[in-house]
Each structure stands twice: as structure tokens, then as C-alpha cells.
Amino acid sequence: MSTSTDAMPRAQRAGWLTPRRAKAILKRGVLYLLLAIVAFFFAGPLYILLSTSFKTMPEIQAGGLMSLPHEPTTQAWVTAWGEACIGITCGGLKGYFGNSMIMAVPAVLISVMIGAINGYALAKWPFPGARFVFAALVAGNFVPFQVVLAPVSVTLRTLGLFGSVEGLILIHVIYGIPITTMLFRNFFLSVPNDLIKAARIDGAGFFWIFFRIVLPLSPSVIVVALILQFTGIWNDFLFAVSFSNPSSAPMTVALNNLVNSNFGVKEYNVHMAATVIAAAPTLILYILLGRYFLRGMTAGAVKG
Amino acid sequence: MRRFLQRHVSQVALSPSLALIAIFLYGFIAYTAAVSTTNSKAFPRFDNFVGLEQYWRLFHTPRWHVAFTNMFLFGGLFLLVTISLGLLIAILIDQRIRAESFFRSIVMYPMAMSFVVTGIIWQWLLNPTLGIEVMVHQLGFESFRLDWLTNPNTVIWALVVAAFWQGCGLVMALFLAGLRGIDEDIWKAAAVDGIPAWRVYVFIVIPMLAPVFLTVVVLLSLSIVRAFDLVVALTNGGPGVSSDLPSVFMFDMAFRRTNLGLSAASAVVMLGTVLAILIPYLYVETRERA
Numbered sequence: 001m002s003t004s005t006d007a008m009p010r011a012q013r014a015g016w017l018t019p020r021r022a023k024a025i026l027k028r029g030v031l032y033l034l035l036a037i038v039a040f041f042f043a044g045p046l047y048i049l050l051s052t053s054f055k056t057m058p059e060i061q062a063g064g065l066m067s068l069p070h071e072p073t074t075q076a077w078v079t080a081w082g083e084a085c086i087g088i089t090c091g092g093l094k095g096y097f098g099n100s101m102i103m104a105v106p107a108v109l110i111s112v113m114i115g116a117i118n119g120y121a122l123a124k125w126p127f128p129g130a131r132f133v134f135a136a137l138v139a140g141n142f143v144p145f146q147v148v149l150a151p152v153s154v155t156l157r158t159l160g161l162f163g164s165v166e167g168l169i170l171i172h173v174i175y176g177i178p179i180t181t182m183l184f185r186n187f188f189l190s191v192p193n194d195l196i197k198a199a200r201i202d203g204a205g206f207f208w209i210f211f212r213i214v215l216p217l218s219p220s221v222i223v224v225a226l227i228l229q230f231t232g233i234w235n236d237f238l239f240a241v242s243f244s245n246p247s248s249a250p251m252t253v254a255l256n257n258l259v260n261s262n263f264g265v266k267e268y269n270v271h272m273a274a275t276v277i278a279a280a281p282t283l284i285l286y287i288l289l290g291r292y293f294l295r296g297m298t299a300g301a302v303k304g
Numbered sequence: 305m306r307r308f309l310q311r312h313v314s315q316v317a318l319s320p321s322l323a324l325i326a327i328f329l330y331g332f333i334a335y336t337a338a339v340s341t342t343n344s345k346a347f348p349r350f351d352n353f354v355g356l357e358q359y360w361r362l363f364h365t366p367r368w369h370v371a372f373t374n375m376f377l378f379g380g381l382f383l384l385v386t387i388s389l390g391l392l393i394a395i396l397i398d399q400r401i402r403a404e405s406f407f408r409s410i411v412m413y414p415m416a417m418s419f420v421v422t423g424i425i426w427q428w429l430l431n432p433t434l435g436i437e438v439m440v441h442q443l444g445f446e447s448f449r450l451d452w453l454t455n456p457n458t459v460i461w462a463l464v465v466a467a468f469w470q471g472c473g474l475v476m477a478l479f480l481a482g483l484r485g486i487d488e489d490i491w492k493a494a495a496v497d498g499i500p501a502w503r504v505y506v507f508i509v510i511p512m513l514a515p516v517f518l519t520v521v522v523l524l525s526l527s528i529v530r531a532f533d534l535v536v537a538l539t540n541g542g543p544g545v546s547s548d549l550p551s552v553f554m555f556d557m558a559f560r561r562t563n564l565g566l567s568a569a570s571a572v573v574m575l576g577t578v579l580a581i582l583i584p585y586l587y588v589e590t591r592e593r594a
């Protein structure tokens with residue numbers, strides 16, 4: 001419902017503040033005021049998080065939630081990264097950041113690879129029952145993972161992987177199959193069949209076509225899948241808290257333990273710095289690749 | 305053998321995934337359902353069949369009542385707030401504004417944050433001695449109270465506002481895409497007839513967005529049933545158990561109270577809730593396509 005200021009005839013523009021014009025300006029004013037409130041609500045918390053992380057504890061206790069730090073200090077960041085006590089160890093978050101990285105990177109790469117092959121097989125090499133197989137795989141997106149926690153726990157113990165990063169990788173790869181398969185299958189349906197047929201007539205096989213024809217056509221969906229999986233796995237808490245131990249805990253668990261532990265004086269500036277560190281990787285992905293990010297989130301919103 | 309592989313290469317490529325999902329998803333759901341009919345404590349055992357007794361106990365456990373009711377209370381409020389404000393923000397952004405992508409990004413960036421991070425941020429903002437309450441006091445409104453986190457009657461609003469902050473971006477984006485998909489001619493025709501914009505929205509545009517509403521309701525409902533991290537990080541179920549949700553109850557029974565049978569029953573009820581949302585949705589979707 002854009003107001004009609006642009007289309008207004010020149011004659012009216014001459015008499016500057018006609019009642020109609022005044023109403024249009026007022027409407028725009030209200031619009032931008034509302035947008036400013038919206039922006040404040042969403043951006044405010046991140047600003048407060050950042051500014052608090054550069055303050056000293058006395059300054060925080062003095063109030064002034066919205067104020068900039070008087071004497072900005074990176075002490076809280078140094079503490080959060082390398083010295084803060086999480087549980088009984090006092091080595092900061094760096095080890096847990098490492099845990100999250102060595103968990104997320106392989107899990108993301110493997111699950112995206114599997115999803116791409118599955119999606120390609122289902123979309124381009126259909127067979128009787130392919131639709132049923134697709135439905136059976138994709139239904140996994142809707143299942144609340146609480147319903148598999150206990151048996152997964154038993155299985156990981158049996159395999160000797162409970163409490164290890166490898167165990168978490170395995171679980172993220174398995175439960176990543178439904179979403180990545182769905183994403184790639186839906187995308188590959190749009191790849192022209194003629195290309196595949198022509199290659200097959202020339203004697204090209206399943207994997208040759210996959211690597212030489214289909215994958216080069218799909219950089220965007222690969223990026224979407226990588227972002228979606230990385231965000232999901234980096235931000236996961238349920239599997240992390242269920243199947244890790246203090247030495248293999250990812251960031252989300254360590255952060256929650258740091259902030260919500262009941263021992264000692266609460267160092268809010270350290271908590272805020274730690275929170276920013278935990279959010280940074282996915283936030284940076286969003287800033288750099290926002291467009292793909294949205295596509296991934298829309299596709300991934302169904303999953304657990 | 306080689307020829308078999310070549311002819312069925314598609315099935316062969318899919319079979320590892322299918323096997324893993326058959327075991328880790330369907331097999332494990334069956335396993336949990338089986339455990340829910342036993343009296344298992346710390347470890348799953350199948351030699352102590354008790355039928356549906358765990359479900360009976362579950363619905364006679366006061367804490368489960370709180371958790372299950374909270375799911376609907378939190379869910380209802382979250383749906384109402386997120387859908388109405390998400391749509392409103394999408395409409396505001398759709399007014400050919402300046403710096404549109406700037407506003408869009410600001411509404412959507414919280415999507416990148418985990419629920420743990422979201423919970424911690426809002427725990428800080430809602431802290432009565434350091435957060436928004438103190439800020440408003442310093443602005444001169446001394447009587448202002450924001451005690452959501454410490455008041456069992458209003459703690460659910462803390463969950464709603466945090467979940468809204470995190471999830472609004474996606475809802476806004478879905479509505480914005482829906483609004484952009486609406487034929488421009490409708491607006492032109494309405495302008496010719498001199499119909500005010502709000503009436504066009506209420507009587508024409510919003511009804512046309514019905515499929516988007518359906519998608520949004522289903523997506524948000526699924527996330528409500530699964531909500532876990534946010535509660536753990538923001539309120540940890542408190543004060544007392546007043547902000548407990550089924551997922552937290554389930555986790556507590558399985559990993560802290562060593563009551564696997566009861567925990568399994570609660571997990572099956574969660575799955576049942578998801579199916580109750582999903583099956584009508586899939587029914588509507590497939591009927592429309594057919």
C-alpha cells in the first residue's frame with residue numbers, strides 16, 4: 001500500500017503541505033517509528049550482549065544496561081576464552097569451542113555428502129518404491145528426538161562411543177539424513193532429466209554423472225545444506241547434553257554450565273563474552289551468506 | 305554381482321541410509337514404546353511388563369500435568385504472538401520502505417542463535433536486579449516491575465518473548481514471501497475503487513495467505529512440542545516446576561531420576577502430539593494436491 005507521493009502530480013507538489021500530503025507524511029512517520037521499535041527489540045539484545053562483555057563488573061552492578069562501556073576492557077573475553085571455570089575445570093571455553101568444531105565439521109561434511117547422494121538417487125534414478133523410500137526417510141524430520149534418546153544412549157554405550165566426540169558425530173550424521181535427503185531430492189528434481197539421459201546413453205555411470213554433471217550444477221543447494229547442517233549441529237543442545245561427558249562437551253553445553261552453575265560469584269561480563277563466542281560462528285555465517293541462510297532455515301524448520 | 309550392482313545402483317546407494325534410519329529411527333521408536341510398557345528404572349529391561357501402567361502414572365503425576373498444560377499454554381501464546389506480530393512486521397517491511405534489507409536482516413539474525421544463547425540473553429534482560437527492570441527504573445519509572453522469571457504465574461511469558469525473539473524472523477520471512485507472491489493487480493484495483501489499505505489486508509490479502517498460515521502453524525507447533533534448550537537455559541523449569549515442558553520432564557526422568565519407563569511413556573506422548581498435528585496437515589496437503 002505504498003502512499004502515492006511519488007505519483008502525485010506536479011501541481012500538487014507546488015502547494016507543499018496540502019492535507020493529503022500531510023496525511024501521507026504522517027503515515028510514513030508512523031511506519032518508520034514502528035519499524036524503529038521493531039529494530040530496537042531485535043537488535044537491542046545483541047547490542048547489550050556486546051557492550052556488557054566489554055564492561056567491568058562494578059560498572060555492570062552500577063546499572064546502565066544500554067550504556068556503552070566507560071572503560072572498555074577485553075578482560076572478560078580473555079577470561080571466557082581461557083580461564084573461566086566450567087564444572088571443575090578452569091580452562092575457559094577454548095577446549096569446548098574446539099570440541100564443537102571437530103564435531104561439527106566432519107558431521108556436516110559427511111551428512112551433506114550422504115544427503116546429496118540419497119537425493120540424487122531418489123530424484124534421478126527412480127525405481128519402484130522410490131516414493132515410499134523417500135517418505136520413510138523424510139518422516140524422520142518430524143520426529144521429536146526425545147523418543148530415541150534412551151536407545152541411542154544404550155547403543156552408544158554398547159559401541160563404546162558414549163561421551164565421545166565420535167559418538168556425537170555419528171548421531172548427527174544419522175539424524176541429519178532426513179533433512180539433507182529432502183533438501184537435495186527436492187532440488188535435484190529441477191535438474192533436467194535430458195542431461196542425465198544423454199550421459200547415460202554415452203555410457204556414464206551413477207557416480208560419474210553425480211560428480212561431473214549434477215554436483216557442478218548445484219553449488220547453491222550445497223551451500224544451503226552446509227549452512228543448515230552447520231547451524232543445526234553447532235547449536236544442538238539435546239544430543240550434546242545427553243551423550244557427551246565433561247571432556248567432550250560442545251559449546252552449547254559448556255556455555256549453559258558456565259552461566260547456569262550455582263557456584264561462585266556470577267561474572268556477567270564473562271557470561272556475555274562467552275555467549276558471543278558461542279553464537280559467533282553461526283552469526284558470521286548468517287552475515288556472510290544471509291540469502292542462503294534463509295533458504296536453509298525455511299527448509300530446515302521442519303526438523304528437530 | 306557386478307551387473308546386479310550396476311542395475312540397482314540407486315537402491316544400493318540408498319540402502320545404508322535406509323538401514324540406519326530403519327534402526328535408529330523406526331527401530332528406536334519401537335524400542336522406546338516397548339520400554340514404556342515396562343517398569344524399567346536406570347536401565348531398560350523387558351522382563352517386567354506392566355502394560356499401560358506408566359501412562360496411567362504419567363497422567364497422575366502432578367509435575368507432568370504442569371508440563372503438559374504448559375506446552376499448550378506456551379504454545380498458544382507463542383503461536384498467537386509470533387503469527388500476529390510476524391505478519392504485522394512483514395506488512396510493515398512490505399511498504400516499499402528504505403533500507404528494507406537492513407530491517408529484514410535485523411529481524412532475522414536471531415534465527416542464527418541457538419536456543420541456549422537465546423535463553424541466556426533473555427535471562428540477563430529479564431533479571432530483576434540488572435536487566436530491563438533496572439533500566440526502566442533509571443528512566444524514572446520506579447514502580448515498574450518485570451518479575452517474569454521469579455513469578456510462577458507469569459514465567460511462561462519469559463519463554464514466549466524469548467522464543468518470539470528467536471523465531472519471528474522465519475515467520476516474518478514466510479509471510480513476506482507470501483505477500484510478495486500476491487498479484488499486484490489486486491492492489492491496483494483496490495486503489496481505483498478507493499478501498500483503504502487496511503481493508504484490503506483484512507478482507508483480501510490475509511485470506512489469500514491461508515496456506516502460509518497453515519505452514520507457519522505446523523512449523524511452530526512442531527517446535528513447541530520439541531522445545532527443550534530454551535527452557536533449560538532460560539528458566540531451567542523454574543521457579544519450582546512452573547515452567548516445565550514435556551521435553552524437560554522426559555529428560556529429567558530418563559537421565560536424572562532414573563525412571564526410564566515413565567520417561568519413555570512421556571516421550572511416546574510427545575510423539576503422539578506431533579502426529580496429532582501432522583496427520584491432519586498431511587491429509588489437507590495431499591487432498592489439495594490431488
